[in-house]
Amino acid sequence: MKSFLTAALSATALVTSAGLALAEGPLTVTSYGGAYAKSQETAFYKPFTAATGVEILQDEWDGSTARLKGMVETGQITWDVVDVEPGHALQGCDEGWLEEIDYDKIGGREGYVPGAAMDCAVATIVFGTIFAYDVDKFPQGGPQTMVDFFDTAKFPGPRAMRKAPKTTLEMALIGDGVPAAEVYEVLSTPEGVDRAFAKLDTIKGDVKVWWSAGAQPPQLLADGEVAMSTAWNGRIYDAIHNSGKNFKIVWDGQGMDFNLWAKPVGGKNSELADRFIASTLQPAPMVVQAGELPHGPTLLSAIAEVPAEILAELPTAPQNMENAFVVDAEFWANHDEELTERFNKWLAQ
Template identity: 75%
Template sequence: MRTILKVLQSSAVGLVLTMPAFAQDTITVTSWGGAYTKSQEKAFFEPYSKETGVKILQDEWDGSTAKLKGMVETGQVTWDVVDVEPGHALQGCDEGWLDEIDYSEVGGKEAFIDGAAMDCAAATIVFGTIYAYDADKFANGGPTTMADLFDTEKFPGPRALRKAPKTTLEFALIADGVKPSEVYDVLGTPEGVDRAFKKLDTIKKDVKVWWTAGAQPPQLLADGEVVMTTAWNGRIYDAVKNSGKNFKIVWDGQGMDFNLWAQPKGAAHKEAADKFIAYTLNPDVMARQSQYISYGPTLKAAIEKVPAEVLPDLPTAPENAKNAFVVSAEFWADHDEELTERFNKWLAQ
């Protein structure tokens, strides 16, 4: 008897899922590691395996499209579900190495907040790229604005920034006085790009670490290697909540973004992967993740189910989002290659 998925729509766009499954069914889900993957384990992987008997194998990646694209092009696809960023989703759709998502069984794209339901990827969380600092290092008051991240006279000490142009260039422009709402208007010009790199020049010597994995920023703060670092907000929240660290998030100028489920074309267990994704897009299930990491859900019906005590720590809280920008997947799909090349050359200088 084949595995059966029954999906029943409700007026709240919720799902009731009945999923008997063979115990030997296995899928590989690839994500970003650290506290984020742990939140997925608690909210999704462990309950799903318990309810269905499906075994979930895990892998981790750094967002390099070359590996994912290469799997598809060589026919050696070992990942069934991949946690991607919007830029990956646009590129993968354009170039044909990601499958399209069928939203018909989850209430359609309108069930999601704006921007979360992409053609080839379905978002499960909203996260913020922010910067954070070790409050123990600033007894007389810490930084409060994006400009303070670049002010090494007022707030001395080594920094850590992500080894990528995305959000790093936007932060530089915001620190230089550009309004978050206008950041892509400026960055979309040669003069704007020059301005961003010129601002980065002012702290280049103070950047001790260029991080590449989300688990690094809180560890760098904990080890005392840096006094402030850019980071994903949930990683800092986890360090504060679960490890008792005295870290503070500066929300000013944050870049709000999505993480999404995508399926590589030619995956070996597509049917089983479809069922796993459908499970996570149940509002009751999706809302669980915010209890383990401070990222907001993307289904409108799930937002209502987040515990009230969690809301102030989410990127989407009004106070946290008042001077934010939404990272433009379209901009980075168009400019990532050229700006990454320039960024890497700048780092090597």
């Protein structure tokens, strides 16, 4: 890890040395806390401060837009860079409280995983919605594909799925044989939506738990309540590597999603914020973060530099993206309300 940190410091120094010899700031970067923020501190904040002398102040938010919008509307902006989700990025662009990214200032818009470079935010990590199973429940061999997840005859046992239409409907279509690359083309039609719900009908009786919190799937598996569950990849990784659980992730049909940097409109340290963001969008610091948490880098050049044994467990490993879909933030911005209403009615039937 020390060599990774050295490389990150070097990369940051290259990005920031031109025109930033003296410390400025401080710069306030807002994220989500916990192990994720700790990985950002190791990979991004400390190297940037070491290279520039600029102090990074950390703040935390829960993803609620009211506080961020309120800052912009009142002109009382205390955040310089904010870690956002794709939905925030779309809404902030549409409503005018997030700045458009000037990609000329941060190294260009090419070379990213599809979907990572948005108009008002740029992603540093990819996390995956996958499914995982308890290996001990399948001594003859466990499921290998999303089709297998929906095959309760071949792979019997109770399931758990996320209590939300997002990723659940996409996975239902993939489980029905739709290639991941075509899932939104199908889901964008009334017939496609009907097809997704029809596929969910086939498994509804076997879904013992509809989960809403990320901590639930590994606990349900550990307690033996279910044999397999959809989940966020980091939660299962943690259960395997830090709690010794005999679980296995199935990457086929995974839904890839992002965390992204954005800037509130009117921030007083806009240029310095650009320099910070540019310093994180380099292979070396992304490799460092990948060694801290099982999140995939968004730069293709960074993916190529992650050690093979680490890369194999990340959403952006080439083999793990073979039949994956990028969660379409625009699709869900347009259809989340209606599909959530239908999904909840379906659950209640």
